[in-house]
Amino acid sequence: MTISSSLMSDDKGFGKAVYIATYGCQMNEYDSELVRSILAQAGYVFVDGANEADIVLLNTCSVRENAHRKVYGHIHEIRHKRQGRPVVIGVLGCMATGLRQELMDDRALALDLVVGPDSYKRLPQILTAIRAGLKPAPTLQGARYPMITTTMEHPGYDVTLSEFETYADVYPTRSAGVNAWVAVMRGCNNFCSFCIVPYTRGRERSRPVENVLDEVKRLADDGFKQVTLLGQNVNSYRHDGKDFAHLLDEISKIKRIARIRFTSPHPKDFPESLIRVLGENPKVCKQVHLPLQAGNDRVLALMNRHYTGAVFMDLVTRIRRACPGIALSTDIIVGFPTETGLEFNDTVRLMQEAAFDSAFIFKYSVRPNTEAERRLKDDVPEKEKTERIVRINKIQTDISLGKNKALIGQIEPVLIESVVLSKGNSVYGRNDANKIVVLPKGNFKPGDMVQARITAATPHQLKGEPLAS
Numbered sequence: 001m002t003i004s005s006s007l008m009s010d011d012k013g014f015g016k017a018v019y020i021a022t023y024g025c026q027m028n029e030y031d032s033e034l035v036r037s038i039l040a041q042a043g044y045v046f047v048d049g050a051n052e053a054d055i056v057l058l059n060t061c062s063v064r065e066n067a068h069r070k071v072y073g074h075i076h077e078i079r080h081k082r083q084g085r086p087v088v089i090g091v092l093g094c095m096a097t098g099l100r101q102e103l104m105d106d107r108a109l110a111l112d113l114v115v116g117p118d119s120y121k122r123l124p125q126i127l128t129a130i131r132a133g134l135k136p137a138p139t140l141q142g143a144r145y146p147m148i149t150t151t152m153e154h155p156g157y158d159v160t161l162s163e164f165e166t167y168a169d170v171y172p173t174r175s176a177g178v179n180a181w182v183a184v185m186r187g188c189n190n191f192c193s194f195c196i197v198p199y200t201r202g203r204e205r206s207r208p209v210e211n212v213l214d215e216v217k218r219l220a221d222d223g224f225k226q227v228t229l230l231g232q233n234v235n236s237y238r239h240d241g242k243d244f245a246h247l248l249d250e251i252s253k254i255k256r257i258a259r260i261r262f263t264s265p266h267p268k269d270f271p272e273s274l275i276r277v278l279g280e281n282p283k284v285c286k287q288v289h290l291p292l293q294a295g296n297d298r299v300l301a302l303m304n305r306h307y308t309g310a311v312f313m314d315l316v317t318r319i320r321r322a323c324p325g326i327a328l329s330t331d332i333i334v335g336f337p338t339e340t341g342l343e344f345n346d347t348v349r350l351m352q353e354a355a356f357d358s359a360f361i362f363k364y365s366v367r368p369n370t371e372a373e374r375r376l377k378d379d380v381p382e383k384e385k386t387e388r389i390v391r392i393n394k395i396q397t398d399i400s401l402g403k404n405k406a407l408i409g410q411i412e413p414v415l416i417e418s419v420v421l422s423k424g425n426s427v428y429g430r431n432d433a434n435k436i437v438v439l440p441k442g443n444f445k446p447g448d449m450v451q452a453r454i455t456a457a458t459p460h461q462l463k464g465e466p467l468a469s
């Protein structure tokens with residue numbers, strides 16, 4: 001770690017303009033909003049680009065390999081563009097905890113701070129220490145994931161994972177809009193063998209029901225029409241004996257919030273209470289993201305997913321029975337270590353059987369320190385992974401198109417989000433199932449709920465005509 005010399009010698013030259021770049025999942029989007037709020041209270045201001053900033057914070061993702069490359073590239077680009085003009089650069093998020101040693105040791109990156117997802121409240125203090133020009137001590141050696149607290153010798157370094165931090169007392173600074181993300185639980189205890197998240201984000205913990213309700217009420221006051229509840233595994237939500245289904249029902253009582261979504265539940269413990277709420281509560285959107293990962297039972301066991309293909313399909317059937325027409329999406333990993341071509345066919349078969357509305361399909365990539373990295377060889381050749389991903393994407397595209405075409409002629413409530421950017425003569429919103437619906441512009445504004453007849457479909461979006469009101 002280095003500290004720009006100008007910051008050490010001349011505190012006055014160090015301004016408070018911050019630029020935050022966010023990578024990865026919605027949880028990171030939410031965390032960046034938390035960071036904005038924490039820093040704004042400490043007098044920092046925000047700018048739209050790294051070039052105008054005094055401090056650049058990259059809120060990073062570790063879930064797949066290519067995320068790392070992007071972040072390294074971005075840091076080098078910022079340094080190059082600044083051409084020696086001083087800037088404090090920090091890495092936040094999952095890379096901070098997952099790659100702590102590597103990041104600190106990398107002299108070319110020359111990072112000033114490395115702060116993990118449970119330490120954002122300390123950012124003002126950390127930045128003040130950096131401003132004061134404290135010189136960092138040599139990097140710590142040792143285990144890859146030790147619990148280390150910042151010391152005065154390491155002013156920019158805090159990757160401590162907490163069992164309690166939920167940021168319940170921070171109201172995130174969001175840009176105005178229609179949808180607001182709300183984290184209701186953090187961390188993950190599942191340890192799927194391919195996944196780095198339990199190591200980078202620590203153990204599960206939930207926010208109190210009342211505290212979530214307060215945030216959503218405030219969001220309604222601020223004009224948001226939809227909330228999307230976030231957690232690495234939302235159906236592990238538990239506080240004072242109250243479960244996730246209870247939380248959804250309570251939130252739905254807040255007037256002016258029209259829609260509630262959530263992501264992601266784990267198929268292994270999807271309770272009946274949640275299926276009931278999906279079927280019965282009109283504000284809870286008819287859409288569930290249900291990560292399957294693989295269709296073969298041996299591979300699922302190796303992944304430590306705690307369900308079989310048959311159990312997953314039974315869940316799909318029970319959800320569809322309670323909630324006909326519900327849209328289901330999924331995540332799939334192809335080329336998990338030792339997955340044979342025949343075993344991959346089981347994934348294809350299950351995809352066809354489940355007929356998801358959409359799917360995110362990834363090639364397996366080795367994540368440091370995970371169970372899969374320690375015990376298995378990444379032995380499916382890259383070419384084979386590519387062939388599998390191409391094949392499954394094609395199949396899914398056809399299923400998605402079929403599902404969307406079946407909606408032509410139906411009347412759907414569409415929550416308007418924004419004017420389409422390209423020509424400006426249409427608007428887009430989403431139906432209950434979270435599908436994008438493009439409508440002719442009219443007089444709609446973001447937040448309007450419009451009844452529309454679906455007139456055309458592609459695999460990824462719908463077109464509609466508003467009904468005359």
Ligand code: 5AD
Nearest residue numbers: 194195291331332362363364365367
């Ligand atoms: N390789 C490929 N995909 C992964 N995911 C998580 N870890 C890995 C990995 N090591 C995918 C899973 C998860 C999604 C968020 O990212 O499908 O559901």
Ligand code: SF4
Nearest residue numbers: 188190191192195197
């Ligand atoms: Fe990762 Fe599995 Fe936890 Fe999801 S449930 S965050 S895939 S360990």
